[in-house]
Amino acid sequence: MSETDARSYTVRLELVDEPGELLRALEPIADNGGNLLSIFHERGNLTPRGRIPVEVDLEATPGKFDDIVEALREAGVNVIQAGAERYSEELTVVIVGHLVETDLSDTLQRFQECGGASVADLSLSAPAGTGDVSSARLRLVASEGRSERALSTLRGVAAEKDLRVIEPLTEGSA
């Protein structure tokens, strides 16, 4: 896919419940060459900060999409999540070892910081207690083309903490 091809993106915004707020949020999208596909205004729902979540589906080239996100932030609109959701890559891995003793939250945090991926889901199984070998299944969401980098970060952190990583088989992987 070339840089000039438009793709679908989902942007999740937080709006203050005041008149004109929605229009203010949509203008930067149109002004920067984005094509609005749908707007889901969840009026009955509030974010933890008491604001209204709005989900906007739009089409734009990757370059213009970056401009849109920047323009939204400049306009003071809080962008919770922005990305080519439909093109993101999901992978599941199982890690095995002394997960708890080697600080699982540190493992996950370091992984998120430099892997270009986020941990969407975690299941821990420690049948012999947290002091023994346990296993965790992680569902990771990486942006497009970042899966390999995410895995390599995970391998690095795991090697340092003497954990085993059971990686998924990915298409064309080596």
Place this chain on the structure above:
Amino acid sequence: MRLAVVGAGAVGASVVELAGEYDHEIVALADSSSAAVDDSGLDAASVLDRKRDSGRVGDADPADALEADYDVLVEATPTTLGDAEPGFSHLRRALERDRHVVLANKGPVAERYGEVRSLEADSRGSVLFEATVGGAIPVLSTIDDLNGQVTAARGILNGTANFILSRMAAEGLGYEHVLAEAQDLGVAEADPTFDVEGTDAALKCVILANVLYDDSYALEDADVEGIADLPGSALELAAEDGRTVRLIGEVADGAVRVGPRLVPETDPLSVSGTQNIVQLETSHAGRLNISGRGAGGPETASAVLADVGRLPPLE
């Protein structure tokens, strides 16, 4: 063809037993301490009876088998690491005599592939080794038939490791328990290191890499991780998500890698028990899956005898 078989274990004995069905003749059989040589052809039943009763195949010296009047040397001694001896010397002697070699022993083509190919180039004989990868599964001949169109290969190439992983997943049992069970059933050896540490699968992948890339890979070029002491909790977590763990060997982008991987339960690669499977990626025909028995005397012998049938006549 006239065959000399070196190595009288499960595979060598099965080659001797089945050769007649393929219209081949056995003129020599050697084990590690003895040999039987008869230019007019050995009687399979009597030589195997003798091996079973006395532990020896005949009164001759093992070296005599290598000098017998054969067309094809079937090398079926155990795979050894490092210098791949004595298999490599057996192969060299046969090629120097301008005879063909069919290998069931992985050592020479996993550890000294470049040397094997250069000895072959100087000989009127050829070397084939279908039996070294995936037992009865026609992997190398399929790759050969596809004329350079195979871009990558992956698969399950060790039945013992696969048996352990599939039993652990199916029964929710621990590694040690299932390993002991596999040993009782004769699926795992008393010393299972070679299988559970991934070495055996890695040797097969190294052979695949040598064939795919026409290069001299050896065991140290492979990134190898085994399945020993994998906790049952890892398999349970995988199962909750519709996946399972398999010891997968991969040859792609010039790299050889063996390790436990997550595979969807419905994936063709999720074969159970001692089954093996090889998946080939091709340039024009997508993905091919070939599965079957990856070990066993008659199974491996069938691959050896298929190779014998592929050999050109010696002038």
